[in-house]
Structure formats: C-alpha cells, structure tokens
Amino acid sequence: MEAVCIGAVTVMALLEQSVFSLQVIYARRKYSVAPPATSGPPAFERIFRAQANCSEYFPIFITALWTSGVFFSEGASALCGLFYLYGRLRYFWGYAQSPQGRLAPLYFSAQILWLLIGFSSLGVFFSFCRIYLNLDLVHMLCSVLGFV
Amino acid sequence: MEAVCIGAVTVMALLEQSVFSLQVIYARRKYSVAPPATSGPPAFERIFRAQANCSEYFPIFITALWTSGVFFSEGASALCGLFYLYGRLRYFWGYAQSPQGRLAPLYFSAQILWLLIGFSSLGVFFSFCRIYLNLDLVHMLCSVLGFV
Amino acid sequence: MEAVCIGAVTVMALLEQSVFSLQVIYARRKYSVAPPATSGPPAFERIFRAQANCSEYFPIFITALWTSGVFFSEGASALCGLFYLYGRLRYFWGYAQSPQGRLAPLYFSAQILWLLIGFSSLGVFFSFCRIYLNLDLVHMLCSVLGFV
Numbered sequence: 001m002e003a004v005c006i007g008a009v010t011v012m013a014l015l016e017q018s019v020f021s022l023q024v025i026y027a028r029r030k031y032s033v034a035p036p037a038t039s040g041p042p043a044f045e046r047i048f049r050a051q052a053n054c055s056e057y058f059p060i061f062i063t064a065l066w067t068s069g070v071f072f073s074e075g076a077s078a079l080c081g082l083f084y085l086y087g088r089l090r091y092f093w094g095y096a097q098s099p100q101g102r103l104a105p106l107y108f109s110a111q112i113l114w115l116l117i118g119f120s121s122l123g124v125f126f127s128f129c130r131i132y133l134n135l136d137l138v139h140m141l142c143s144v145l146g147f148v
Numbered sequence: 149m150e151a152v153c154i155g156a157v158t159v160m161a162l163l164e165q166s167v168f169s170l171q172v173i174y175a176r177r178k179y180s181v182a183p184p185a186t187s188g189p190p191a192f193e194r195i196f197r198a199q200a201n202c203s204e205y206f207p208i209f210i211t212a213l214w215t216s217g218v219f220f221s222e223g224a225s226a227l228c229g230l231f232y233l234y235g236r237l238r239y240f241w242g243y244a245q246s247p248q249g250r251l252a253p254l255y256f257s258a259q260i261l262w263l264l265i266g267f268s269s270l271g272v273f274f275s276f277c278r279i280y281l282n283l284d285l286v287h288m289l290c291s292v293l294g295f296v
Numbered sequence: 297m298e299a300v301c302i303g304a305v306t307v308m309a310l311l312e313q314s315v316f317s318l319q320v321i322y323a324r325r326k327y328s329v330a331p332p333a334t335s336g337p338p339a340f341e342r343i344f345r346a347q348a349n350c351s352e353y354f355p356i357f358i359t360a361l362w363t364s365g366v367f368f369s370e371g372a373s374a375l376c377g378l379f380y381l382y383g384r385l386r387y388f389w390g391y392a393q394s395p396q397g398r399l400a401p402l403y404f405s406a407q408i409l410w411l412l413i414g415f416s417s418l419g420v421f422f423s424f425c426r427i428y429l430n431l432d433l434v435h436m437l438c439s440v441l442g443f444v
Contacts, residue, residue, distance in 0.1 A: 004219070004272060004275045004276050004279055004280075007215055007218070007219050007268075007271075007272040007275065008272050008276065010211060010215050010268070010272075011215060011265070011268050011269050011272050013211075014208060014211060014212055014215070014265050014268065015265065015269075017208055018208075018261075018262075018265065034247065035197060035247055035250070036190070036193045036194050036196070036197035036243075036247065038197075042332070045332045046332050048332070049331060049332035049334075052204075055204045056348075056351045058207055058208065059207035059354055059355035059358065060310060060313055060314075060354065062207065062211050063306060063309075063310060063358050064310055067303055067306050067307060067310070070303070071300070071303050095332075099330065099331055099332065102331070113314075114314075117307070117310050117311065117314065120303075120306070120307050120310065121307050121311075123303075124300060124303040124304050124306075124307050127300045127303065128300050128304065131300055132300075152367070152420060152423045152424050152427055152428075155363055155366070155367050155416075155419075155420040155423065156420050156424065158359060158363050158416070158420075159363060159413070159416050159417050159420050161359075162356060162359060162360055162363070162413050162416065163413065163417075165356055166356075166409075166410075166413065182395065183345060183395055183398070184338070184341045184342050184344070184345035184391075184395065186345075200352075203352045206355055206356065207355035210355065210359050
C-alpha cells in the first residue's frame with residue numbers, strides 16, 4: 001500500500017499503452033488495413049511496429065520498475081519510470097512520422113530501462129547480502145562515505 | 149498472501165494463455181506452417197493473430213488486475229478479471245471462425261480492461277490523498293452519502 | 297523484501313531479455329533489415345522470431361514465477377526460474393542456428409513453465425482452503441504422511 005508512487009507510474013504506463021493501442025485502431029481505419037493483415041502502407045506499418053515495440057517492452061519496464069521500487073528505492077524508480085514513459089511517448093510520435101524519428105527517443109528509453117535494471121540488480125544484491133550474509137552494505141557504504 | 153482471489157484469477161489467466169498457445173501449435177501442424185513463418189492460409193493467420201493479440205494484452209491485463217486489486221478493491225478486480233478472461237475466450241474462438249466474429253467480444257474485453265484501469269487510477273489516487281495529503285476521500289465520500 | 301530469491305531470478309530474466317533484444321539489433325545491422333520491416337533472410341527471421349517468442353513468454357513466466365513464489369514456495373519457484381532461463385538461453389542460440397535446434401530447449405522451457413503454473417495453482421488452492429474454508433491442507437497432508 002505504500003508503493004503508491006510506483007502504483008501511480010504503473011497507472012500512467014497503462015494509460016499510455018491504451019493510447020498507443022487506440023492509435024493502431026485509428027491507423028487501421030485510416031489506411032484500410034483490415035485484421036488479420038499487419039502489412040500495408042509504410043505509414044501504417046510504422047505505427048503498427050511502434051505500438052508492437054512499446055507493447056514488447058511494457059512487461060520488461062513494469063517488471064524492472066517494481067523490482068527496482070521494492071528492492072532499491074521507490075522514489076528513484078518512480079522518477080525513472082516517468083522519464084521512460086516520456087521517452088516512449090516521443091518514440092511513438094517520432095516513429096509515426098519517419099523511421100529516423102524513432103532513434104533518439106528509443107536510445108533515451110533504453111538508457112532509462114538499463115538504469116532501472118541496474119537499480120534492480122543493486123537492490124536485490126544488497127537485500128541478498130543483508131538477509132543471507134547479515135551484511136548491511138548500504139549502511140557500510142554510508143559509514144565509509146561519512147554520511148552516518 | 150491475502151490477495152488469494154487475485155491470485156486465483158492470475159492462475160486462470162495463465163492457463164487460458166497456455167491453451168491459446170497450444171492452439172497455435174495445433175494450427176501450425178494442421179495448416180503446415182513451419183516456424184519461423186507467420187503467414188499462411190487465412191484460417192491459420194486468424195488463430196495466430198488471435199493468440200498474438202491476447203499475448204499482447206496479457207501483461208496489461210495482469211498489471212491492471214493487480215494494481216486495481218492492491219490499491220482499489222480485491223473483490224471488484226477479481227470479478228472484472230473473470231469477465232475479462234471469459235471475453236478473451238469468446239474473442240479467441242470468434243476470431244478463429246471469422247474476422248467479424250472477434251469484434252463483439254473484443255469490445256467487451258476492452259471495456260472490462262478500461263474498468264480495471266479506471267479502478268487502478270481511482271485506487272492510486274485515493275491512496276495518494278490518504279498517505280501524502282492525510283485526506284481519506286473514501287471515508288469522506290461515505291460520510292457525505294450517509295453510509296457512516 | 298523477503299522474496300529476494302525471486303527478485304534475483306527476475307533480475308536475471310530482465311538481463312537475459314535485454315541480451316536477446318541486443319541480438320536482434322545486431323542481426324538487423326548484419327543482414328541490413330531496416331525497421332519497420334520484419335522479414336528478410338531466414339537467418340535474420342529466426343533470430344527475430346526467437347526474440348519475439350521469448351518476449352511473448354516473458355510476462356507469462358514472470359507472472360507464474362511470482363504467483364508460485366508468493367503462494368507456493370519461494371525456493372522451488374526460484375529454482376524452476378533458473379532452469380527456465382537456462383532453457384530459454386539454449387532455445388535462443390539453437391533457433392539462431394536452425395529451426396530444428398529450437399525444439400528440444402523449447403519443450404524443456406515449456407515443461408518448466410507448466411511446473412510453475414502447477415505450483416501456482418496448488419499454492420492458490422491451498423491458500424484459498426486455508427483462508428476461506430479454514431482448512432490447512434498442507435498441514436493435513438503432512439500429518440497423513442507422518443511428517444508432523
């Protein structure tokens with residue numbers, strides 16, 4: 001119940017993904033591409049692939065967001081989550097316009113995702129040391145750096 | 149451990165998704181479409197797309213189900229989850245028969261998903277107000293409506 | 297915070313999925329298949345489909361891993377998770393070499409996934425009996441088998 005910031009980012013991610021799905025439906029109508037076909041004019045294929053790519057990364061993002069939020073830091077994860085969603089929004093609109101337009105925001109989102117995966121790894125590693133080796137690395141680090 | 153109803157719906161979702169995956173394997177054999185090809189007779193492509201669409205929405209559904217279950221109401225979420233899974237079952241069999249057959253259950257599932265996303269949003273918003281603004285909107289609403 | 301073993305498997309799954317995504321990017325460059333196209337030489341299509349298949353099963357795996365870990369047993373789920381990730385690694389490299397090469401590790405991963413779904417079902421069923429029927433089946437089973 002206390003992971004409300006991560007919950008808020010999760011809701012935003014759900015809404016963003018819903019908007020992308022609606023865009024594919026509009027593009028299917030606009031370019032007359034009836035299901036189950038997934039190929040058509042380049043403009044349709046770009047929107048279709050943009051949504052497919054965002055969908056593919058959605059579970060990875062949500063998993064990294066929560067693992068990082070639970071084991072590392074709620075605030076840092078929520079902030080990264082907001083940046084990721086912003087990057088994905090720019091990626092979708094960039095890709096809808098041209099294949100080149102997707103690149104910059106794609107690299108940005110990928111970097112944020114790596115950050116979340118890095119936070120998750122650190123968080124799990126620290127928890128592991130604390131629970132199984134009785135070794136509080138975070139506290140030790142703070143002591144060494146003179147924060148405590 | 150207390151979110152056992154959401155857990156039960158999650159298990160049903162996993163089983164349903166497994167059944168859909170098996171259907172694609174059977175269709176690959178029946179219509180002789182060997183991997184990595186994903187195109188073939190329309191009957192195969194419909195089953196392939198039906199499963200792909202359900203897979204695509206699976207993480208969105210699970211995320212909305214748990215966010216809504218944790219932050220809003222376990223019972224309401226579990227009930228919506230059951231309706232969603234029923235809609236997806238009808239969607240899969242409808243799409244396997246004809247592109248038209250997928251439409252009604254698709255709209256039904258989409259509406260249930262919107263409901264779950266709406267519950268998630270409300271739940272997170274109420275939790276946010278309670279934790280950060282010390283404002284119990286649910287209690288206030290009940291008071292105003294004369295329930296308390 | 298105590299589900300640190302499941303957390304560790306989750307982090308490994310995220311890293312594995314990231315590696316597969318990078319492989320598709322390398323294959324796109326190597327075989328000159330610029331997005332949004334997804335078809336090209338068979339060697340590219342195999343890598344593309346291998347990654348797509350792993351991505352498709354990623355949310356199912358993560359959901360089964362956590363449901364099984366929370367409701368059944370953390371240790372058993374984490375162990376299954378490790379086997380699943382190893383199977384997926386062999387599947388990816390096998391598929392990259394030939395369509396035949398994917399079969400053995402695919403069946404292996406699928407069996408592990410069924411095990412995780414089975415554990416989840418049992419775990420949810422036992423929790424359900426304990427909470428709603430006040431019936432501790434695990435304790436009863438241990439008594440019958442003479443473990444308690």
